[in-house]
Amino acid sequence: MSKMSTRDARHAQQVGRARFAAIPAAILALGLPHVASAQALAQQSIDERLTTLMRVVDEQQRQIQSLEAQVTKLEMAERGRGLAGAADDGASPVPPPGADGLPVPLQPLPQIAQVSPGSPGPTSGASTATGVPTTPAIAEPAGGTAAAGSEGGAIGTMQKAAQPARTEAENAVVQREHAPLFDRKLTLDWGISDTYYDRRQLQLSGFLALDAIFLGNINLGETKSHQVMADLDARYGLTDRISFDIDVPYVYRHSNFIVGGAGGASSALSDASGDSSAIGDVNFGLYYQFLKESGNWPDVVGSLRVKAPTGTSPFGIKLVQVDPNNTSLVAPTKLPTGTGFWNLTAGVSVLKTYDPVVLFGSVSYTYNLARSFSDISSVQGQTEPAKVKLGDVIQWGAGVALAFSEKDSASVSYTMAIEPESETQAPGQGWQKVPGSETVAAAVNFGLNHVVNKHLTINGSVSIGLTPDAPNFVVGVRFPYTF
Known part of the structure; x- marks a missing residue:
């Protein structure tokens, strides 16, 4: 019984292989031309063809559906999941097998004669024997699959359209005017800048006589200052929406x-x-990116x-x-390089790209924390402890x-x-405003990126x-x- 089972199994495998070999021949028979049929149809009109x-x-x-059903049944029989020639489930009619168990080759179909050059119809492109031009193959993009019928391709296209592709020059503007990379x-952003101030003020040294006549010296004082700052700013994108940076400046002031x-002469300097x-x-x-730029919405980043x-x-x-011959000339013993206060700045910036134009704007609020100092006096030999609160700064700007x-x-x-205005508070007293400490600084900025x-x-x-x-220029x- 074991030998007979083995022999039957081998015979079934040989029959299966023969059936698979016969299927391509049956499919090939679909394309064999019938000269007689072609000649008979040559006289037909275009509508009849x-x-x-x-x-x-x-x-x-x-017929193709019938062949596919036969192939499926043969595969099931080869794997032991069905019997060759078993009844179909009614999905498609299957021709009965021949004497050898193989599917009977389908009868060739009549062909439509080739459209003559003078006949109306397509005149360019490859055509079949029926005279109907073949559909050219769609070239698949290099490194990717065809987008037709692919849901993933459609989604990728929508995402790409939702986030406009920026040029390298536009990305440089984004990083400089808007926000760092995410x-x-x-x-690592290293920079150097020169800030120049030129201030003139009228200096009075004397007193009023009879509340109307000034007795003393009237001088014009001038201060010219350069502040050169070199700083290194390290930025890193923690996620696709969060970024962190730290900036360390070094300041030189002259x-x-x-x-x-x-010498007592107002004209001598x-x-x-x-x-x-x-x-x-x-x-x-x-930095946190609240909204990514899309077709209708700008890029919104909070900081x-x-x-x-x-x-x-x-x-x-x-x-x-400084000058013993001029009591009006006084100068500080050293120049400051910082403000002396902790502060916290919250801001929002907005950017929109209209290739090749980029629009941007921002608004921020800086809160200066009050701080106590052991001495705020600038007079030699005098000590004046006090608590100081700088005014909170509101800043906004926009550009293109x-x-x-x-x-x-x-x-x-x-x-x-x-x-x-800033405020000071002496020990045991209330807050007092500092006259003349209110400032309004406005500037126009020009940039060039490469x-x-x-x-x-x-x-x-x-x-x-x-x-x-505001500084004269920076x-x-x-x-x-x-990296």
Whole structure:
């Protein structure tokens, strides 16, 4: 019984292979031309040929479905899951097998004669024997699958359309004016800037006689100051929406003080200079992307920054008389490199790309924490402890950038900051406002960005002050390098 079972199994396998070999021959028979049928149809009109073609296509589809059903049954029989020639489930009619158990080859279908060159119809492209042009194969994109019929491809296309592709120049504008990268990359941004101040003020040294006549010296004092700051800002994208950075500045200050009245003559001038260099106020920030830019919505990023008083405080620095022949000329013993206060800044920035134009804007609020100092007096030999509270700053700005090539862009923007009066509180007393401490600083800014390669970008900027409280100008250049 075992030998007979083995022999029957081998015979069944040979029969199965023979059936599979016969199927391609049956399919190939569908395409054999019938010359007689072609000649008989050559005299038909175009409408009759199209009608015959539709009937032929329908019949071929039914026969192909029949062949597919036979292949399925043969595979099931080969794997022991069914019997060859078993009754069908009624899905499609199957021709009865021949004497050898193989499917009977289908009868060839009549073919429509080739459309003659003079007949109306397609005149270009490859055509079949029926005269109907074949559909050209759709080339598949390199490195990907065809999008037709693919849901994933449609979703990818929608996502790409939802987030406009930016050029390298536009990305440089985004990082500079809006927010850092959100793609788990480390960026080291080194920059250097020069801030210039030129202030003139009228100095009166004397008293009023009879409440109407001034007796004393009237001098015009001038202060010229350069502040050169070099800083390194390290930024890293924690997620695709959260980024963190820390900025460490080093400040060098040089000031020149010019006052008239040397030797008692108001026309004679004397001057004095001072220099200081030290670390500035270290600050760090956290960015969160609330909304990613899409077709109708801008990119919205919120930020929270903290600045620590690591630089030299301006409080307690004494003024000394530099020129013994001019009592009006006094200068500080050293120059500050920081504000002396902790502060917290919350801001929101918005950016929208309309290739090649980028629009951006921002608004922020800075809260300065009150701090106690052991001495805030600038007079030598005098000590005045007090608590100081700087005014909270409201700042806003907006601008536009134009990417005039793949790697170059230019921008112009306007910023304005308003700081109310500062307040001091002596021990055991109430808060007192500091006269003249309110400031309004406005400036117009120009920028030029150049992308060197995928890692390095060069950003140049010039800021021109529009109010007396703003610097005369600020010139800077930065070199962000992304790893």
